[in-house]
Amino acid sequence: MSSSPTQVHDGTRSQSAGDPLLVVKDLKVHFPTSDGVVKAVDGLSYTVERGKTLGIVGESGSGKSVSSSAIMGLFHGSSAQLSGQILLDGTDVLTLSEKEMRALRGRDVAMIFQDPLSALHPYYTVGAQIIEAYRVHQDVKKSVARRRAIELLDRVGIPQPDRRVDDYPHQFSGGMRQRAMIAMGLVNDPSMLIADEPTTALDVTVQAQILDLLQDLQREFNSAVIIITHDLGVVAEMTDDTLVMYGGRAVEYGKTSEILTHPEMPYTWGLLSSVPEVTGDTSAKLIPIPGNPPSLLNPPSGCHFHPRCAHRDKVPGDLCVTTTPELVPGGRDPHHLKRCHLADPEDIYLQEVLPEIAPDLVDEIAAPEQTGAPGVHGTTGTTEQGGRA
Amino acid sequence: MFAYTIRRVITGILLLVVMSVVTFYLFYASSTTPERYACGPKCTAAQLETTKKSLGYDEPTYVQWGKFAKGVAVGRTFPDDPELRKAAPQLVQECPAPCLGFSTGYSAPVRSLIQDKLPVSFSLAIAAFVLWMVGGVALGITAALFKGRLLDRAIVGLSLVAFAFPTFFIGLLLLKFVSIRWGLIKLPAYTPLTENPWLWATGMILPAITLAVVYMAGYIRITRAFVLETMSEDYIRTARAKGLNQRTVIGKHTLRAVLTPLVTLSGLDLAGLLGGAIITEQVFNFNGVGKLSVTAIQRFDLPLIVGIVLLVATIVIVANIIVDLLYAVIDPRVRLG
Numbered sequence: 001m002s003s004s005p006t007q008v009h010d011g012t013r014s015q016s017a018g019d020p021l022l023v024v025k026d027l028k029v030h031f032p033t034s035d036g037v038v039k040a041v042d043g044l045s046y047t048v049e050r051g052k053t054l055g056i057v058g059e060s061g062s063g064k065s066v067s068s069s070a071i072m073g074l075f076h077g078s079s080a081q082l083s084g085q086i087l088l089d090g091t092d093v094l095t096l097s098e099k100e101m102r103a104l105r106g107r108d109v110a111m112i113f114q115d116p117l118s119a120l121h122p123y124y125t126v127g128a129q130i131i132e133a134y135r136v137h138q139d140v141k142k143s144v145a146r147r148r149a150i151e152l153l154d155r156v157g158i159p160q161p162d163r164r165v166d167d168y169p170h171q172f173s174g175g176m177r178q179r180a181m182i183a184m185g186l187v188n189d190p191s192m193l194i195a196d197e198p199t200t201a202l203d204v205t206v207q208a209q210i211l212d213l214l215q216d217l218q219r220e221f222n223s224a225v226i227i228i229t230h231d232l233g234v235v236a237e238m239t240d241d242t243l244v245m246y247g248g249r250a251v252e253y254g255k256t257s258e259i260l261t262h263p264e265m266p267y268t269w270g271l272l273s274s275v276p277e278v279t280g281d282t283s284a285k286l287i288p289i290p291g292n293p294p295s296l297l298n299p300p301s302g303c304h305f306h307p308r309c310a311h312r313d314k315v316p317g318d319l320c321v322t323t324t325p326e327l328v329p330g331g332r333d334p335h336h337l338k339r340c341h342l343a344d345p346e347d348i349y350l351q352e353v354l355p356e357i358a359p360d361l362v363d364e365i366a367a368p369e370q371t372g373a374p375g376v377h378g379t380t381g382t383t384e385q386g387g388r389a
Numbered sequence: 390m391f392a393y394t395i396r397r398v399i400t401g402i403l404l405l406v407v408m409s410v411v412t413f414y415l416f417y418a419s420s421t422t423p424e425r426y427a428c429g430p431k432c433t434a435a436q437l438e439t440t441k442k443s444l445g446y447d448e449p450t451y452v453q454w455g456k457f458a459k460g461v462a463v464g465r466t467f468p469d470d471p472e473l474r475k476a477a478p479q480l481v482q483e484c485p486a487p488c489l490g491f492s493t494g495y496s497a498p499v500r501s502l503i504q505d506k507l508p509v510s511f512s513l514a515i516a517a518f519v520l521w522m523v524g525g526v527a528l529g530i531t532a533a534l535f536k537g538r539l540l541d542r543a544i545v546g547l548s549l550v551a552f553a554f555p556t557f558f559i560g561l562l563l564l565k566f567v568s569i570r571w572g573l574i575k576l577p578a579y580t581p582l583t584e585n586p587w588l589w590a591t592g593m594i595l596p597a598i599t600l601a602v603v604y605m606a607g608y609i610r611i612t613r614a615f616v617l618e619t620m621s622e623d624y625i626r627t628a629r630a631k632g633l634n635q636r637t638v639i640g641k642h643t644l645r646a647v648l649t650p651l652v653t654l655s656g657l658d659l660a661g662l663l664g665g666a667i668i669t670e671q672v673f674n675f676n677g678v679g680k681l682s683v684t685a686i687q688r689f690d691l692p693l694i695v696g697i698v699l700l701v702a703t704i705v706i707v708a709n710i711i712v713d714l715l716y717a718v719i720d721p722r723v724r725l726g
C-alpha cells in the first residue's frame with residue numbers, strides 16, 4: 001500500500017542559498033506495539049539548508065515530533081524500526097552508533113521540545129540543566145559553564161539572569177520556560193535546530209518575542225531551523241519552506257510562499273480554512289478538519305486522506321480509494337510537490353475553496369503577475385474569513 | 390516549615406487522643422471480664438471483685454480513660470483507689486509521667502515492658518529495611534533497564550513467587566535449612582548491639598532476611614514501575630537529547646525523580662515495622678513488640694494493648710511528618726504551609 005520507492009521524489013531539492021545541511025530521504029519510523037505496527041512516519045523526504053527554515057505542519061499525531069526525534073537519534077536503542085536516510089552534514093545519523101550519535105546530540109543538532117514544563121527536569125535548577133548541556137560537549141569548568149548559561153539566559157531575554165539561573169523550572173512563567181529551553185538548545189551553537197511547537201500555549205506578545213528571538217539567533221548563527229507548528233501564521237512569518245504532513249507522510253511540500261498562496265492538496269486547503277479567525281487567538285490551535293485523523297495501524301487504502309476529502313468525486317473512478325498518489329510536482333513549479341490525484345487543483349482551489357475561506361483574496365491570488373508573501377492568507381490576523389468549522 | 394511542623398505535631402497529638410478513646414471504648418464494647426485474666430484461674434468471687442476494683446474496671450469507661458490520660462500527662466499511683474492503697478501499702482507503685490498504665494498480665498508498668506522490647510523490634514526493622522531497600526531498589530532498577538528481557542522476567546517472576554509465600558513459611562524455610570539442616574548460622578537469637586555487634590548481626594540476619602524478602606518483592610516491582618514511568622517522561626528525553634550518556638541519564642536524572650516516591654513509601658513501611666513484626670518475631674521467638682502485642686491480646690491486657698496501639702500510632706504519625714518534611718527537601722516544587 002505504500003508508495004513504490006522508485007517513484008518517490010527524493011526530496012533533495014537544492015536551492016541557491018546555502019548548501020543542504022539536513023537531507024531526509026524516505027524516512028520511516030515504525031513502532032511495533034501489541035496491536036500491530038504503528039507507522040508514525042512512513043516515507044518522509046525533505047531538505048533543509050543552512051540559514052533556512054523549514055516549517056512542518058499537520059494535525060496532532062501526524063508524526064511531526066517523531067520524525068524530528070529521529071533526527072536527534074532518540075530512537076537509538078529503542079524498539080522503534082527506522083529506515084531511510086537522515087544525512088546531517090553528509091553523515092547518515094541512522095548508521096551511527098549510540099556513542100557517535102551522543103557526540104552530535106545537543107552539539108550539532110539540538111531540539112527545543114514542545115511543552116517546556118514537562119521537558120525540563122523539575123528537580124534541577126534551570127541553570128544546572130543548561131550548564132549540564134554545555135559541559136557534556138565542552139571541556140570547561142563549572143564556573144565557566146555557569147557564566148555561559150547566564151549569558152544565554154540574558155540573550156533569550158530572561159530578566160536578572162544571574163539570579164534566575166538558580167531558579168527551578170516551576171518558578172518560571174510559561175514564556176520564560178520556553179526561553180530557557182531555547183537557551184539550552186542554543187548553548188552549544190548547533191548548526192541544526194529543531195523547534196517543536198515553540199510558541200504553543202504562549203500569549204501573542206510572548207509568542208511574537210520568541211519567534212523574533214529565534215529569527216535573530218538563526219541569523220546570528222546561520223543555523224538551519226525546523227519549526228514544527230500548528231500555526232500557519234508562524235509558518236508564513238518564519239519559514240522558507242513548508243512541509244505538510246498527514247498520517248506520517250508528506251502530502252505537500254514546497255516554498256512557503258507557494259504553498260500558502262497556491263496550495264494543491266485538499267488537506268492543505270482544510271488546514272488553511274481552519275485557521276482561527278479571531279486575531280490573536282492565543283491557543284492558535286487548528287480547528288480540526290471534519291472527520292478523524294487516520295489510524296496509523298491500519299491507514300486508509302489509497303490516499304490516506306480520502307475518507308475526509310470533499311473533492312475526491314472530482315477524480316475519475318475510485319483512484320483515491322485504490323491507489324496511493326505519489327508526492328510529485330504539480331503543474332506550477334517543479335519544486336512544489338503534492339500528493340493528490342486531482343488533475344487541476346488550482347482551478348478547484350480558486351473557484352471553490354478560496355471564495356469560501358478568504359473571498360477578498362480571490363482576485364489578488366488569481367491575478368497571474370503578483371503572487372508572493374504579502375498575499376499569504378490564513379495567517380493570524382491577515383484575513384477575515386467565512387471559515388468552515 | 391517550622392509553623393508547619395508545629396501544626397502537624399498538634400494534629401498528631403489530637404489524633405493520638407482520639408485513638409486512645411476509641412481503643413478504650415472498643416475494648417469495653419467486647420463482652421469480656423478482663424479482671425478474670427488478672428485474677429488467675431483459682432479466683433473466688435470475692436477476689437474477682439477486689440481485682441476488678443483494684444484495676445479500676447468497676448468505673449465507667451470515660452473515668453478510666455480520664456485516669457489514663459492523667460497518667461500520661463502527670464503520672465499516677467497504683468492502685469487508684471486510696472482505700473486499697475492503705476490496705477496494702479507494700480503493693481503501691483508509682484508510675485511517673487508519661488505513665489501508660491499498669492499491665493494486668495505482666496504485673497508491670499506498660500512503659501517499661503515496651504521499652505524492654507523496643508530495641509528488638511527496632512533492630513529487626515532497621516536491619517530488614519536496609520536489606521530490602523538495597524536489594525529491592527537495585528533489582529527494580531535492573532529489571533527496568535532490561536525490560537522485557539530474560540533478566541527482567543526472572544527478577545519479576547521471583548519477586549512474585551516471594552510475594553506469594555507467607556512470611557511464616559519463608560521464616561521456617563530459612564530456619565530449617567540455613568540454621569538447622571546446613572548449620573550455616575546458629576539459631577537466631579537477639580543480642581543487644583551494644584553488647585556484641587557480631588552476635589547482634591548474626592542473630593538478626595535470618596529474621597531480617599525473612600522480613601526483607603517480603604518487602605523486597607514489593608519494592609522491586611514498585612521501583613521497576615517508577616523507573617519505567619520516569620524514563621518515559623519528557624525531561625528524560627531532554628536529558629538524552631543533550632547528549633548525556635545512559636549512565637548519567639539513568640543514574641542522575643531518572644533516579645533523582647524516582648527517589649521521591651520511594652522515600653515516601655519506604656518511610657511509611659519502616660514506620661509500620663518499627664512497631665513490631667508480629668509473625669516474624671513469633672517464628673524466630675524474638676521478644677519484640679510484635680510478640681508482646683500478641684500476648685497482650687491473648688490476655689485481654691487492656692493497658693498493654695492501649696500502650697502498644699499508641700506507640701505504633703505515634704511512630705506512624707511521626708514518620709508521616711518526617712516523610713512530608715523530607716518531601717519538601719527533595720522536591721523543590723513542594724511548599725509546606
Ligand SMILES: Nc1ncnc2c1ncn2[C@@H]1O[C@H](COP(=O)(O)OP(=O)(O)OP(=O)(O)O)[C@@H](O)[C@H]1O
Nearest residue numbers: 031033038040059060061062063064065066067296
Ligand atoms: N514510542 C511510541 N510507540 C508507539 N507509538 C508512538 C510512539 N511515539 C509516538 N507514537 C505515535 O506516533 C504518532 C505520531 O506522534 P507525534 O508525536 O510525532 O505527533 P505530532 O505530529 O508531533 O503531534 P502533536 O501535534 O500532538 O505534537 C502518534 O500517533 C503517536 O501516538
Ligand code: SF4
Nearest residue numbers: 303306309320340341
Ligand atoms: S488523492 Fe483524492 S482523496 Fe486524496 S486528497 Fe486528492 S482528491 Fe482527495
Ligand SMILES: [Mg+2]
Nearest residue numbers: 064065114196
Ligand atoms: Mg508533537
